Amino acid sequence: MDDRQALASFAALSQETRLQVVRTLVVAGPDGLAAGSIAERVGVSPSNLSFHLKELDHAGLISQRRESRSIVYSASYEALANLVKFLMEDCCSGHPGIRASLERSGDCCTGTTADKDATVA
Amino acid sequence: MDDRQALASFAALSQETRLQVVRTLVVAGPDGLAAGSIAERVGVSPSNLSFHLKELDHAGLISQRRESRSIVYSASYEALANLVKFLMEDCCSGHPGIRASLERSGDCCTGTTADKDATVA
DNA sequence: TCAATGTTTCAAGGATCGTTGAATCATGGA
DNA sequence: TCCATGATTCAACGATCCTTGAAACATTGA
Numbered sequence: 001m002d003d004r005q006a007l008a009s010f011a012a013l014s015q016e017t018r019l020q021v022v023r024t025l026v027v028a029g030p031d032g033l034a035a036g037s038i039a040e041r042v043g044v045s046p047s048n049l050s051f052h053l054k055e056l057d058h059a060g061l062i063s064q065r066r067e068s069r070s071i072v073y074s075a076s077y078e079a080l081a082n083l084v085k086f087l088m089e090d091c092c093s094g095h096p097g098i099r100a101s102l103e104r105s106g107d108c109c110t111g112t113t114a115d116k117d118a119t120v121a
Numbered sequence: 122m123d124d125r126q127a128l129a130s131f132a133a134l135s136q137e138t139r140l141q142v143v144r145t146l147v148v149a150g151p152d153g154l155a156a157g158s159i160a161e162r163v164g165v166s167p168s169n170l171s172f173h174l175k176e177l178d179h180a181g182l183i184s185q186r187r188e189s190r191s192i193v194y195s196a197s198y199e200a201l202a203n204l205v206k207f208l209m210e211d212c213c214s215g216h217p218g219i220r221a222s223l224e225r226s227g228d229c230c231t232g233t234t235a236d237k238d239a240t241v242a
Numbered sequence: 243t244c245a246a247t248g249t250t251t252c253a254a255g256g257a258t259c260g261t262t263g264a265a266t267c268a269t270g271g272a
Numbered sequence: 273t274c275c276a277t278g279a280t281t282c283a284a285c286g287a288t289c290c291t292t293g294a295a296a297c298a299t300t301g302a
Contacts, residue, residue, distance in 0.1 A: 007135055014131035015290085019124065023211055035249060048291065050250050055289095069248050069299050084208050087201070090144055136260080156279060169261060171280050176259095190269050190278050 001082045005060060009083045012059035017044055018052045025062060025075035032074030034067070122203040126181060130204045133180035138165055139173045146183060146196040153195030155188070 013019055020042045025033060033041075039049040053073060056062045060079045065072050134140055141163045146154060154162075160170040174194060177183045181200045186193050 003137070003140065007137060007140060010131045010135035010140075014128055014135050016124070016128060017290090019128060019131075019211075023214075026211060027214055036247095039249095045292075046249065047251085047293075051290075054250090066298090071249065080208070084205060087205050087208065090147060093144075093148055138260090157277095160279095166262075167279060168263075168281085172260075175280085187268090192279060 001086045006083065006086045008059040009061060009079070012056050012061055015052065015055075017042060017048070018056055021049070021052060021056060022061060022075060022080075025073060026077075026080070028074070030074055030077075032065075032072045034070035034072050036070065038073065122207045127204065127207045129180040130182060130200070133177050133182055136173065136176075138163060138169070139177055142170070142173060142177060143182060143196060143201075146194060147198075147201070149195070151195055151198075153186075153193040155191035155193050157191065159194065 013022065021038055024038055024041050035049060035053065036046065038053075039046050042049065044052075053062065053064075057064065061076055061083075062073050063076055064074075134143065142159055145159060145162050156170060156174065157167065159174075160167050163170065165173075174183065174185075178185065182197055182204075183194050184197055185195075
């Protein structure tokens with residue numbers, strides 16, 4: 001991931017509504033969610049949501065497909081993973097402090113603590 | 122890490138100069154770097170740098186201490202680690218895709234694949 | 243074709259952000 | 273005390289971002 005895309009991703013995630021949208025889509029899974037459904041869950045107007053979806057799409061964090069009348073959005077897990085990697089590489093270079101901090105608290109992706117609260121599927 | 126701090130961190134990192142500053146400080150290590158030295162390396166005016174440093178400090182990504190005439194800044198490795206964790210928790214919840222993506226390419230912090238290119242200590 | 247539904251686009255506004263240079267503050271040495 | 277150095281603060285300006293509601297577009301079913 002190059003700097004340009006990382007900057008766009010950080011900018012995309014630095015806005016409350018958009019962070020909520022990403023979270024909602026991540027939880028929704030690969031099947032994604034129609035725009036209207038997202039708007040309802042996040043609590044914003046369709047117009048406003050569309051604005052933010054465009055921003056997320058431009059950053060490459062989500063993808064879309066038309067399904068009948070709806071446009072279905074889904075999180076780009078690959079882009080999110082790349083962003084995590086970008087952040088870790090920047091953090092780790094020259095200093096092992098981050099790695100130590102991460103391991104000390106156990107991260108959510110290694111499977112060891114993945115069952116901490118299984119509320120919804 | 123709560124949403125407020127994550128949003129502030131993402132906003133802080135979404136600006137080219139600030140991303141450069143963080144990178145510079147991470148590489149510099151725990152000893153940190155004087156403001157003037159940062160300004161020189163990043164290539165911005167002292168005034169402009171001060172503006173961005175304040176932003177990074179407000180997000181909690183850096184810390185400062187006075188040392189004679191200089192003010193020395195250093196990266197907050199803990200805050201950076203927390204941000205990585207925040208991102209991973211958001212990414213992983215409800216879907217293992219990120220974990221798979223991260224492990225597939227080998228991340229720099231887990232130690233298991235840390236020897237992929239051991240250029241510097 | 244017509245109407246209904248789901249979504250995006252557009253223009254306008256207010257708010258926030260980033261840059262600049264001059265002024266100010268803090269520290270250390272003569 | 274006075275001056276030099278290192279850094280921050282301030283005001284002003286342009287640029288970008290976010291929100292809003294109305295209008296437009298795309299798709300489906302009657």
